[in-house]
Amino acid sequence: MFGGKGGVGKTTCAAATALHYASMGEETIVISTDFTPSLRDIFEFECSGKPAKVMEGLYVAEIGYEEVKELWDKKFGSEVYEIFSTFVDIGYEEFVDFVVTILPGIRDEFMVDYIKELAESERFERIVWDTAPAGQTLGLLRMPSLVNQHLNLAPRIYSALKTTRKRRQSVLGVIKGWEELSNKDIAFLKNGVAFNLVTIAEGLSVRQLDNMITEFRDHSFDIDRIIINQVVEEPDSEFLHSKARMQQDYILEVESRYGINVTRLPLFPHEIKGMGRLKEVQRILFGDEGKPGLESLRELGPFC
Secondary structure (H helix, E strand, O other), X not given: XXXXXXXXXXXXXXXXXXXXXXXXXXXXXXXXXXXXXXXXXXXXXXXXXXXXXXXXXXXXEEOOHHHHHHHHHHHHHHHHHHXXXXXXXXOHHHHHHHHHHHOOOHHHHHHHHHHHHHHHHOOOOEEEEEOOOHHHHHHHHHHHHHHHHHHHHHHHHHHOOOOXXXXXXXXXXXXXXXXXXXXXXXXXXHHHOOOEEEEEOOHHHHHHHHHHHHHHHHOXXXXXXXXXXXXXXXXXXXXXXHHHHHHHHHHHHHHHHOOOEEEEEEOOOOOOOHHHHHHHHHHHHHOOXXXXXXXXXXXXXXXX
8 A cells, every 4th residue: 555645655565566567477466445545647658447457467457436335235235225225215325425425424435445355355356545645644544433423323313213123133234344344444444555655855745754653553554665855866956955955854854864765856857747767666676687577567558
């Protein structure tokens, strides 16, 4: 999973990581849970499949609001609506919209659950997860406590409703199922996900990185790697010399403070889009110079 402040290069790192695993011959999917995804732009393809095939062994899936609604509906929608519709006059679609957008933790809960079920299906050997800007990543960490706060209150609220005993047992059963789902999802996050945080060497981004690491550790999550993006490595103008000097203190702070593996990505003179440019990032992240198979994959071009 790749997380961090908006605009620091999470999607680029996720795409290059997915390309790395595909080049090693592993069936790979890269998933975006950002509601304004850009994976297709970075890979430069227009396929519309779900998931969409970028090339042999590499797929892209972008999970938006409608997909989250479908996930919730599939798990609990009709069951919960049957109960609520006995005392609230609301249409089914309105009800699902309300639940997904209002109740705490629902969106994040079912994004995690979707990825967990995909991992358990063993359809793919590697899943690379590109999250939304930092707020969603932290939301994922807070999600179990938010859901459980709701669940702790729910039995008293729902038991007080004037429904039949049979229906009251039904709604409490749904709540119990939801609680079990939350516990399984948080166990998956802790035991089945490698967390990568991406930042740039500027004050605001480094402060936000510090806040994220603190919250990760407060929730007993380990971070596998920090990637510092847009590092000026060979300044050839006064402007770049000034920027490099500004970056240096922040880079040293990140590399020395947390005891976490840190990788530097250089500031490229061009936009990172398309397979060729992603290969440059892949090579730095994984040392993939000369790995077999990548060129043959690229020659195949995009698939739909």
